[in-house]
Amino acid sequence: xxxxxxxxxxxxxxxxxxxxxxxxxxxxxxxxxxxxxLAGGLFAGWRxxxxxxxxxxxxxxxxxxxxxxxxxxxxxxNFGCGSSREHAVWALREYGIRAIVAxxxxxxxxxxxxxxxxxxxxLAEAEVALLAQQVGPQPMTVDLQRQVVLSANGQxxxxxxxxxxxxxxxxxxxxxxxxxxxxxxxxAFQTRDRAQRPWIYLAPAAPAPTAHSKTA
Amino acid sequence: xxxxxxxxxxxxxxxxxxxxxxxxxxxxxxxxxxxxxTGSIALQTLEQDGRAVRHPELAFCTMDHIVDxxxxxxxxxxxxxxxxxxxxxxxxxxxxxxxxxxxxDPLQGIVHVISPEQGIVLPGTTVVCxxxxxxxxxxxxxxxxxIGSSEAEHVLATQTLRVARPxxxxxxxxxxLGAGVSAKDLMxxxxxxxxxxxxxxHAVEFAGAAVRALTVxxxxxxxxxxxxxxxxxxxxxxxxxxxxxxxGRRFAPTGAQWEQALAHWRTLHSAPQARFDRELNLDVSxxxxxxxxxxxxxxxxxxxxxxxxxxxxxxxxxxxxxxxxLDYMGLQPGQRLQDLPIEAAFIGSCTNSRLSDLxxxxxxxxxxxxxxxxxxxxxxxxxxxxxxxxSEGLDRIFLDAGFEWRESGCxxxxxxxxxxxxxxxxxxxxxxRNFESRQGxxxxxxxxxxxxxxxxxxxxxIADPRPLxxx
Numbered sequence: 262x263x264x265x266x267x268x269x270x271x272x273x274x275x276x277x278x279x280x281x282x283x284x285x286x287x288x289x290x291x292x293x294x295x296x297x298x299l300a301g302g303l304f305a306g307w308r309x310x311x312x313x314x315x316x317x318x319x320x321x322x323x324x325x326x327x328x329x330x331x332x333x334x335x336x337x338x339n340f341g342c343g344s345s346r347e348h349a350v351w352a353l354r355e356y357g358i359r360a361i362v363a364x365x366x367x368x369x370x371x372x373x374x375x376x377x378x379x380x381x382x383x384l385a386e387a388e389v390a391l392l393a394q395q396v397g398p399q400p401m402t403v404d405l406q407r408q409v410v411l412s413a414n415g416q417x418x419x420x421x422x423x424x425x426x427x428x429x430x431x432x433x434x435x436x437x438x439x440x441x442x443x444x445x446x447x448x449a450f451q452t453r454d455r456a457q458r459p460w461i462y463l464a465p466a467a468p469a470p471t472a473h474s475k476t477a
Numbered sequence: 478x479x480x481x482x483x484x485x486x487x488x489x490x491x492x493x494x495x496x497x498x499x500x501x502x503x504x505x506x507x508x509x510x511x512x513x514x515t516g517s518i519a520l521q522t523l524e525q526d527g528r529a530v531r532h533p534e535l536a537f538c539t540m541d542h543i544v545d546x547x548x549x550x551x552x553x554x555x556x557x558x559x560x561x562x563x564x565x566x567x568x569x570x571x572x573x574x575x576x577x578x579x580x581x582d583p584l585q586g587i588v589h590v591i592s593p594e595q596g597i598v599l600p601g602t603t604v605v606c607x608x609x610x611x612x613x614x615x616x617x618x619x620x621x622x623x624i625g626s627s628e629a630e631h632v633l634a635t636q637t638l639r640v641a642r643p644x645x646x647x648x649x650x651x652x653x654l655g656a657g658v659s660a661k662d663l664m665x666x667x668x669x670x671x672x673x674x675x676x677x678x679h680a681v682e683f684a685g686a687a688v689r690a691l692t693v694x695x696x697x698x699x700x701x702x703x704x705x706x707x708x709x710x711x712x713x714x715x716x717x718x719x720x721x722x723x724x725g726r727r728f729a730p731t732g733a734q735w736e737q738a739l740a741h742w743r744t745l746h747s748a749p750q751a752r753f754d755r756e757l758n759l760d761v762s763x764x765x766x767x768x769x770x771x772x773x774x775x776x777x778x779x780x781x782x783x784x785x786x787x788x789x790x791x792x793x794x795x796x797x798x799x800x801x802x803l804d805y806m807g808l809q810p811g812q813r814l815q816d817l818p819i820e821a822a823f824i825g826s827c828t829n830s831r832l833s834d835l836x837x838x839x840x841x842x843x844x845x846x847x848x849x850x851x852x853x854x855x856x857x858x859x860x861x862x863x864x865x866x867x868s869e870g871l872d873r874i875f876l877d878a879g880f881e882w883r884e885s886g887c888x889x890x891x892x893x894x895x896x897x898x899x900x901x902x903x904x905x906x907x908x909x910r911n912f913e914s915r916q917g918x919x920x921x922x923x924x925x926x927x928x929x930x931x932x933x934x935x936x937x938x939i940a941d942p943r944p945l946x947x948x
Contacts, residue, residue, distance in 0.1 A: 277801070278794050279673055279773050283912045289894035292558045294517045294565045306914050337794055339674040339707060343910060344891075345609040346515060347625040365677050368643075368709055369609055373625035386794075423641050425498040437528065440635045443495055443503060447637055450494040450505055460730035460738045461507050461602065465534045465574075 263378025264433035265405050268359045270332030272401040273322050274393035280336060281343030282370060286352045287312075288344075299352035333401050334361045335393045338386065341370025350377045360403040362389055362410060375426050376436070380405055382420045392418070405431060483751035484714050485645045485680045487744070488620040492603050494637055501641045507602040508535055509632045510588050511575070513566040514542035514893075515607035519629035520569035528634045533574035536633060537597055538566065540580050541587045543893060546856050546883040551580060555895030573633075584727075586859025586885045589613035589827040593697060594861055596726025600715035600742040605632055610827045610909065611710075612703040616696035617723070618715030618745050620680075623704060643709035644754035646679035647747070650687040652762035657943040659837070660695040661829060661907070661926040663687070664702035665767035667759070669777035676708035679755060682747060683713050687761045693722040694831040701828045705774040705909055714746035768814055768939055769911045769924040771802030776911070778814065780929065780941045786810035805913055806921050807901060814939050817923075821852040821904040822934035823916075824880075824927055826890040829907035830858030834927040835866050839874040841931035841945045847879035848937025852898075854881045856888040880934070892917045905933045 290302025290312075301315065308323060310316045317324045323331055334353075340363040341349060350373040353361070358379060364386040366374075374381045380403060384392070392401070392412050399413030405427060410418045429436060440447075455462050495503040511519065516538055523530070530536060543559040544550060552560050563580065570577045578585045584595060589610055592598045600618035605611060607629040614621035624638065632638050654663065668675065681703055683696075691699065696713045703711025720739060723729045730738045765779035776799070778785070787803065787810070790796035803810070808817075824830070824838050835857065847853045855875045857863035863885055866872060872882045889896055890908040897917025898904045904922050907930050911922040923939060932942035 276794065278798050279775075281910070281912045283891070283910070283915050287914060288891050289556075291514075291893070294521055294561055296518060296522070306918070312918075339677070342673065342707060343609065343704075343912060345607055345623040345625055347518075347607070347627060350625070365674060365707075367707070368678070369623050369625055372628060376625065376627040423498060423500045425501045425639065426641070436639055437526075437631050437634050440503065440631065440637055440639065443637075446495050446503075447505070447635060451636075454505065458601070458738070458741065460599070460734040461535075463534045463728065 262376070262433045262435050265359065265378055265380045265430040267402065267404045267406065268332065269400045269402045270359065271328060271330050272333035272335055272392070272396050273328040273331040274335045274396055275322055276335065276337045276390070276393055278337040279339045279342055282341055282346050282349040282367070283343055285341065285349040286346065291346065291348045296351045297355060299348055300355035303352040303356045327398070330357065332357050332359045333403060334358055335389055335396070336361060336363045338364040340366050342367035345369040347373045350374055350379060354379055362392060364389055375430060378430070380430060382410060384410065384418050384420055388418050391416070482748040483645055483753060484618070484682050484712060484745060484747045485620070488601065488603070489642065491601065492620070497639055501639055503637050504603060504640050506605055506632045506636055506638055508537070508597055508604045509629065510592060510597070510604065510606035511536065511538040511570070511629065512542050512588050512606070512608060513540050513544070513562045515626050516629065517562050517566040517569065519607060519626040519633065520573060521565055523630050523633055524569055524572070530573040530575065530633045531636045535636065536575045537578070537592070538570040538575050539578040539588050539591060540566065540585060542887045544580050544886050546886045546888040548884060550884055556893045559893070559895065583860055586861065587827045587830065587887055589697070589701065590830060590858030590862065593617055593693065594726070594859055596723050596729030599723065599729065599738070600719060601745050605629070605638065609704045610701055612708065613697050613701040613827055615700040615703065615710050615712035616693060617719050618712060618742065620710065620712065622710040643680045644678050646676055646755040646757070647682045647684055647753045648757045648759070649685040650683065650759055650761050651685045652687055652760040653690065654687060654761055654764065657766055657928055657946050658764050659926045659928070660691055660698040662764055662767040663761060664699055664706070665769065665774065665777040665924060666764045668702065668706050668774045669767070671706070673705060673773050673775035674707040676703065676706040679708055681706070681708040681711045683711060684747070688713055689716070692833060693719055694833040697831065698828055702774070702909060715742050766926060766929045766942055768929060770806065770808060770814060771799065772805055772911055772913050773798070773802070774909070774911065774924060776802055777924070780815060780939070782814055784808045784810055784812045784814065815941060816938060817903065818938045819851060819905050819933055820902040821898050822847070822930050823854050823889055823904060823906040823908065824930050825854070825856030825858065825888050826908040827858065827887070828909045829927050830856060830862065832862050832865050834907065835862070835871050838927040838931040839871045841928050841942055842878040842880070842935070843874050845878055845935050847934045851934055851937050853879055853934045854883065854889065856883040857885045859885045889916055891915055892920070905930050905939060
């Protein structure tokens with residue numbers, strides 16, 4: 262998995278509340294069974310005057326010259342709410358986003374970020390607004406080791422993150438591989454649990470499909 | 478950990494395999510469900526990584542998001558490229574040995590409709606699916622929540638998930654719902670009142686007399702909208718209503734195991750002294766049929782209200798959001814919601830497509846006709862719901878009124894490039910999201926209950942269902 266330690270880059274403000282994953286990547290832009298090929302569809306409903314022709318809307322922040330190469334987003338509360346589609350995160354990462362600073366995130370979106378090398382940073386709404394006032398040619402720094410965001414003029418904003426998640430990003434650990442190391446504990450849990458809740462553990466061969474007799 | 482005494486505490490504690498840090502645990506996952514939209518990529522990646530599915534017998538898969546809902550459907554879809562999602566899902570699910578509810582399976586349906594219908598979700602289980610509305614299934618007293626595709630890979634490979642523990646919240650809903658007011662209205666009212674991030678970071682238990690009085694299907698609607706409230710999940714303590722609902726269902730336990738399960742399930746409720754990080758006490762007696770006016774579920778008002786003025790927003794971000802929503806929806810402050818003409822009406826989705834939803838809508842539609850120029854569509858949530866509805870003649874009522882009567886699936890709850898309602902069309906819908914362009918490019922969605930959608934389809938404008946409900 263991709264690591265995140267310190268990142269410096271252009272930050273762009275998109276201070277709307279409740280930006281949902283349908284807005285981040287509309288369902289119609291998820292065209293293949295793939296984690297790639299999604300950056301073009303990022304914010305497609307807002308970024309283009311004509312999404313099919315990919316005609317950029319000059320009014321949209323990421324299309325403005327001073328925000329070319331944006332890698333940090335400053336956004337409103339509840340960013341990434343709505344659909345669980347991890348495609349939203351894959352599209353952001355492919356576009357070049359490494360960190361997103363928000364007063365809060367949709368929970369599934371926040372977990373998805375961690376799995377794909379994007380750092381979701383939670384700061385107070387007033388702090389995000391302060392940072393947004395300072396965007397410009399000077400880059401912003403997001404430092405996961407020190408758990409601070411540094412604005413262009415050097416102001417530091419400390420953020421919190423769960424230790425396990427911090428370590429996962431700093432080390433670029435693969436959570437599946439980490440968990441597979443706990444195999445003995447998983448097996449022990451299941452042995453104990455099977456005795457207490459045998460009905461949970463269905464027989465390996467699923468029954469063949471036939472019309473269900475009981476009505477709702 | 479303090480004493481485990483709330484329903485959520487119990488569900489969490491009973492699934493801890495290992496503690497990871499002060500905030501996170503490795504939880505055992507009892508059931509994982511996949512669908513062709515987001516499950517396909519999880520199964521494909523797992524295969525590419527050479528990882529096996531640890532317990533295929535605890536995994537289930539359905540075709541609901543992309544599959545068409547028109548008669549005679551197959552692998553071909555109106556959504557461009559949709560066939561690849563269906564076939565990849567089928568091929569990978571079969572190779573993994575996962576029970577698949579395929580396109581032509583008589584049990585096919587929307588994941589959150591068929592999981593309870595087939596007794597796959599049970600009280601006290603942990604259930605995940607790469608789908609945000611998995612919280613629906615908390616209605617049976619399960620800890621059920623939506624995850625990403627990478628997390629789905631993790632569950633398939635390990636039968637566990639690394640989870641940061643959410644805070645706990647109880648919403649006590651007292652009083653009785655008025656006539657024509659349903660679980661859908663109740664949740665739109667709650668989210669409108671507390672905001673779309675009102676339960677951010679919390680696992681929410683819905684309790685109180687108004688919740689106890691709900692059927693299982695109504696509780697499913699209630700918990701379905703927990704994610705629109707930004708909750709980690711929603712849940713209701715299981716009771717006899719749930720146990721009776723589950724008895725005899727395909728994947729529910731039988732015989733001695735049923736009795737053993739029942740004894741366990743009866744312990745799954747919050748103790749009188751249970752503590753919550755947050756608690757809300759609300760009386761629901763005055764809740765009206767609700768309808769949304771904007772582009773967030775929190776933009777919800779009683780049916781008799783008028784479109785609000787953004788100047789009344791609680792802060793600058795909210796005022797700007799409201800102004801943007803009015804512009805998108807083509808509305809002016811002060812317009813009466815009931816006067817808004819509609820071009821389409823949709824009944825379906827994991828929120829409101831169960832037999833009781835269709836019965837309620839049919840009660841309004843019986844012997845009446847959809848207004849001229851209104852496109853009206855009903856999509857049952859599962860093929861079982863469809864058969865049950867047809868056996869009591871509901872299909873005739875919908876068809877005679879002028880509704881389309883479809884095969885089951887997610888259908889036009891969201892636009893994936895296939896069917897849509899069209900540019901700036903105003904739609905009243907029993908679905909869960911009124912986001913910009915959710916149901917089609919620039920489509921204007923108004924969320925409401927099945928009876929309100931039915932009444933509006935008849936009137937050709939947003940309408941109060943209560944005058945049509947008789948008695």
